[in-house]
Amino acid sequence: MSAAPGPTSGLTLGPLHVPTPVVLAPMAGITNAAYRRLCAEQGAGLYVCEMITSRGLVEGDQHTRDMLVFDELETVRSVQLYGTDPVYVGKAAEILCAEYGVAHIDLNFGCPVPKVTRKGGGGALPWKRGLLGEILEHAVWAASRYDVPVTMKTRKGIDEEHLTYLDAGRIAQESGCAAIALHGRTVAQAYSGQADWDAIGELAASVDIPVLGNGDIWEAADAVRMVERTGAAGVVVGRGCLGRPWLFRDLAAAFAGEQVATLPTLGEVRDMMRRHAELLCQHMGEERGCKEFRKHVSWYLKGFAAGGHMRRSLGLVGTLADLDGLLADLDPDEPFPVAELGTPRGRQGSPRDRVVLPEGWLDDSDGSGCAVEEDLHSGG
Incomplete structure (x- = not known):
């Protein structure tokens, strides 16, 4: 593999500094406390809890509470929060900070699952620019009282005809987010095809906050190549680490300027x-x-x-x-x-002919004050 362009200074998210600019993508049923501990034993990074719903947390859903388990050595607690109601998201952010001592909150606006998008959530929500801004502002305000940075993750858009990522980056910056992560696929693509790294570069050039690149990072060399090509501040790794926690060892070495590829027997x-x-x-x-x-x-x-x-x-x-x-x-x-090596892992599937959305969703691209139904239960 090619060496990194010299050792990096890590990733800074408000008061939080991550020595290696690598984030473990939340994956339902995968990134529980045990898996996060396993990956963290391999190398430095930010290891994010499975996604939980803001409504479930605020209303005391036991399943949601049970998911908020942290390993005893997990000193930096990071949680991904899903929400469609600004008030619920703000209250949930406060609970995470006050009751669970989290050091970082990530908001999910990238989920492509039909049961989520049909209600206007996940990767469908950034189409409503006004609603997106309201949610981010509530979350940032609540978390800022505890000096906890808020980031967001999104996709390019609903499909190639309804792209949202540049507006999402602008809104994230204006709302006070510490960073934005972009998965270089549309909702319609789901996990199929190739990730568009050029879109990640375009977003990085358009905002002043850090941009994290996500998509098609199967080896440490891919992460280095993405950062070099896009100007991203770091990477988000999901499917590439399935069955290969040692990938985080390689990533830490690569971002330290070393050439390494672990080939375990x-x-x-x-x-x-x-x-x-x-x-x-x-x-x-x-x-x-x-x-x-x-x-x-x-x-x-x-x-x-x-x-x-x-x-x-x-x-x-x-x-x-x-x-x-x-x-x-x-x-x-x-x-x-x-x-x-270098081959896709985990789910791939096929692109969708049509993304399932609420009726009339695309008619209005503002959505301020929009009421969007939110699931109570967390997880996949």
């Missing part, structure tokens, strides 16, 4: 799998922790020669003892499948 991957399962069990109990671990098996073993029977057995594991017995049968000397 299957034995080293096995040890990482065991550590992941152990942390899940510590936070959730053994039964639930093992169930949560199952979804990660195929990502960890992607490209390795482990057979179908082994994969199926690992996908049904119920105790740490059972896991240990299965992991012992893996060949510890099998080399890393280098053909997997």
